[in-house]
Amino acid sequence: MHCERTRRWAHAAWTALAATALFVPARAAPKPTPAPVKTEKATFASGCFWGVEAEFRAIKGVVSTAVGYTGGTVKDATYEQVCTGRTGHAEAVEVEYDPARVTYAQLLDVFWKNHDPTTRNRQGPDVGSQYRSAIFYHGEEQRKAAEESLHRLEKARAFPRPIVTQIVPAGPFYRAEDYHQQYLEKRGLARCHS
Numbered sequence: 382m383h384c385e386r387t388r389r390w391a392h393a394a395w396t397a398l399a400a401t402a403l404f405v406p407a408r409a410a411p412k413p414t415p416a417p418v419k420t421e422k423a424t425f426a427s428g429c430f431w432g433v434e435a436e437f438r439a440i441k442g443v444v445s446t447a448v449g450y451t452g453g454t455v456k457d458a459t460y461e462q463v464c465t466g467r468t469g470h471a472e473a474v475e476v477e478y479d480p481a482r483v484t485y486a487q488l489l490d491v492f493w494k495n496h497d498p499t500t501r502n503r504q505g506p507d508v509g510s511q512y513r514s515a516i517f518y519h520g521e522e523q524r525k526a527a528e529e530s531l532h533r534l535e536k537a538r539a540f541p542r543p544i545v546t547q548i549v550p551a552g553p554f555y556r557a558e559d560y561h562q563q564y565l566e567k568r569g570l571a572r573c574h575s
Contacts, residue, residue, distance in 0.1 A: 424517035426471035427496035428504025442483025
């Protein structure tokens with residue numbers, strides 16, 4: 382009798398344990414990882430890179446920006462070297478953007494609207510070849526779009542003087558020193574000059 386009760390108790394315990402194992406709640410399916418955003422680069426020079434960067438950072442679809450030096454002959458140029466005007470570099474902004482959210486043509490519009498492309502080697506009080514107006518294109522599509530936008534503006538006589546903006550292939554881009562990155566944002570400023 383005692384053995385029979387033990388056997389029944391063991392059978393009931395085993396059945397309960399087996400039932401628990403069979404009804405383990407299913408784990409939630411893992412959320413699918415979103416596909417990585419396919420970004421493109423655009424590079425613009427239009428005066429002091431602090432203000433230029435701030436203009437592009439404000440655009441929806443711009444993923445990141447970096448200020449630096451490009452278009453010159455000195456490898457790994459520093460700010461002090463570029464300021465001499467002897468490196469050939471322009472202060473520029475490299476823009477990484479999502480073409481599904483903002484087009485290159487829209488970036489060109491921002492470029493044209495936020496500086497004077499008719500002053501050679503000068504923007505406001507900043508004078509020197511490092512402050513020139515230039516579009517450094519990444520590929521044939523960007524070159525065509527930049528040239529078309531320039532010709533459209535010239536034809537419409539959008540500016541009182543001829544446009545002197547260079548449209549040249551993008552070359553090495555040397556990221557500026559960290560204290561220059563997002564300079565205005567870090568200091569709570571809206572623009573370079575009042």
